[in-house]
Amino acid sequence: MISVRDVYKSYGDVEVLAACSMEVRKGEVIVVCGPSGSGKSTLIKCINGLEPFERGQIVVDGVEVGKRGTNLSKLRARVGMVFQQFELFPHMKVIDNLTIAQVKVLGRGREEARRKALALLDRVGLREHADKHPGQLSGGQQQRVAIARSLALDPVCMLFDEPTSALDPEMINEVLDVMVALARDGMTMVVVTHEMGFARKVASRVVFMDQGRIVEEAPTAEFFAQPRTDRARQFLSKVLHH
C-alpha cells in the first residue's frame, strides 16, 4: 500500500531525512517512534506530499508521490491525516468540518455528505456535538472529530502525526480507543506516537528513527522484548517509565 524507498530530505544545509525506506502492507499498523527531531513527523508528511523530498521514491496505493504531474489533491483525498494540533476549521461547525471536503473535493451531494458525517460522529461518540464549533469542544473531542473528518473521505490509509501529544493525560485514552477500533477494523495506519501501550496493542511493526534515519524496524513483540540496536534500547528504557 505504501512504499518508501531511499528517501532523502534537507532544509537548506540541514539533512532531516536520510536513506529512509519502509514498506506498509494493506491492513498493517505501523508505529513510528523516536526522540524529538528524529524526522518522524517530516517522514509522514512526505508520504502525502505535504513536504517535498529531494531523493528517493514514495508510492501510495500505486500513485507515485513526488513525481511531477501527480495530482496530489486527488491522492490526499484518499489518504487521511490527523494532526497533533487537531487543526479543525474553527470558523465552521463540527458537522461542516466533516462535510466540506466531501462536497468540495469528492463532489458528493450535501445530503449524502451530511448523513455520512453524522454516522461517523456516532462512531466516535460525538453525534450530539454536531452543531457546535470546535472551540467549544475539549481537546480529546476535537481530535476525535478530526479523525472522523478524515474518515469521511473513505481513505485507503490513515497517517497520524503525534495525535495525542497535545492532549491532557485524561483525554489520551478516548482518542486511542478510537484509533484501536480503527486498527481492528482493518485500516492501514502509520502512526507517529510516544504511546507505547497503543503500539503493543495494535501495531504490526515498530519503526524507530533517530537523526533522520530509520535505525531499527521490527515486529512489535520483538521490538519491545529484544531491541537490536543500542539507541533503540536507550530510547525504550526512557520512554517505558510511564
Added chain:
Amino acid sequence: MDFRIFVSPVPTGETTYLGWLLIGLRNTIALSLAAWVLALALGTVLGILRTVPGRGLRALAGAYVEIFRNVPLLAQLFIWYFVIPEIVPGGQRFKQIDPFVQQFLASAACLGLFTAARVCEQVRAGIESLSHGQKNAGLALGFTLPQTYRYVLLPMAARLIVPTLTSETLNVFKNSAVCSTIGLLELTAQGRQLVDYTAHAYESFLAVTVLYLVVNAAIQLLMRAVESRARVPGYLGSRK
C-alpha cells in the same frame, strides 16, 4: 514624453522647472522635519501622560488623541490657517507677515500636533508592552516614579517603538502634501505648477512620484540604520 522641460527655464527665469521641483522638495523636507520634531516632543510627553497613575492626566491626553485623530487632516489645516488667526490674540498681526511664513507655520503646527497624537499612542503602546515587572523593579530599587520612567521604562520603550516610528516618519512626509491646499509650495504644489505652466502632465507627475519614492527609500534606509543601533541584544526580534 518630453523630458527636456525639466531643464527649460521657468517664465520668471530664475531657475529651471526641475529647480522648481527641487525647491518644492526642500520645502517638503523642511516642513516635515519641523513637524516631526514637534510631534516627537509633544507626542512623547502625551504618551507618558497616558500611562501615569493620575486619572485626570490620562483623560486629558486621551481627549487630545481623540480630537486630533477624529478630524480629517485637511479640516485641521484649514482651521489652523483660516480660523485660529481670527480667534487668538495676535492673530491679526499673524495675517500681516509673509504669506509663505504664514503657510509654513500653520502647516508645521497642524502637522506637528496631528502627528503628536499618533506618536502618543505608539509611545503608550511601547510603555505598556513592558511588563509591570519592569516598573515594579525600578520602584523596588528605590526610584521615584519619574526616575523609573527616565531610567527603566523610557529607554526600553524608545527602542521598542523605532519600527513604528519609521512608518510615522514616512507618514509625516506624505501628509505634508496636504499643505499644498493652503498654497504652501511644497513638492506636490510645485508638481501642479509644472502641469499648469508646461502642460506636460505625465512628465511632471512622474518626476514628483519619483522624488517621493526617493525620499521614501532614503528614510527607510536611514531608519534601518537607526533600528539596528537601537536593537537590544537578546530581546525579542533582535539578533543576539
Added chain:
Amino acid sequence: MYEFDWSSIPGALPFLWQGMKVSLGITAVAVAVGIAWGTVLAVMRLSPARPVSLFAAAYVSVFRSVPLVMVLLWFFLIVPSLLRDVLGLSHATDLRLTSAMVAFALFEAAYYSEIMRAGIQSVSKGQRSAALALGMTPWQAMWYVVLPQAFRNMVPLLLTQAIILFQDTSLVYVSALADFFGAAYKVGDRDGRLAEMLLFAGAVYFVLCSAASWAVRLLRRRVLA
C-alpha cells in the same frame, strides 16, 4: 475678538447633506473595492510565482510611498482625458466622481492588502496543511479555510481603515469635487463665514468618527474577544 455668527448653517444643511452623500459614497465604494482588490494583492504577494509576487509588492510599495493628494491630483488631471480618449466619451462627461472613486479604491487597496497579508499570515500553517491533507487544492484551501479566518481576525483593522478612508475623502477638495468638507468650505466662502463653517465641519467629522471608533472598540470587545 471674532464675532461668531452661526446663522449660515441651518440654511446650508441640504447642500451639506449632498456633500455628505458624496463623502459616504466614495467611502463605501473605496472600502468595498479596496478590500477586494487588496485581498487579491495580498494573495499575489504570498504567491510562489516570482513575477506575480513582485508585481504585488511593487504596487503596494509605490502606493504606500506617495501622498494620497498626489494620487488624487494625478487622477483628476491626467486620467479623465486619458479615459475620454480611450473610451471616446465627450468632453462634457463629468468623470470627477468616478475618477475620485477609482483613485481611492486603487490607493486604499495597497493599505488593505497589508492588513489582509498580516491576516493571512496570522492563520496557523496547520490549517492550510489540514485543508490540503483533505484533498483540497491550494485555491480551495485559501478560499474555504484561510481567507475566512484571516478576514475575521482583521475585522477591527479593516473597519479602522475605513474610518480613516472616510476622513481622507475630504481631500477630493483638490479636484473641486464637492464632498461634505468641500461643501462646507463653499458655503463659508460664499457667506463670508468660513471660520464657523470650518469649525462646524470639524465638529461633524469628530462626532461621526469618534462614534464609529467607539463602535469598533465595542465590537472588538463583545464579539471578537
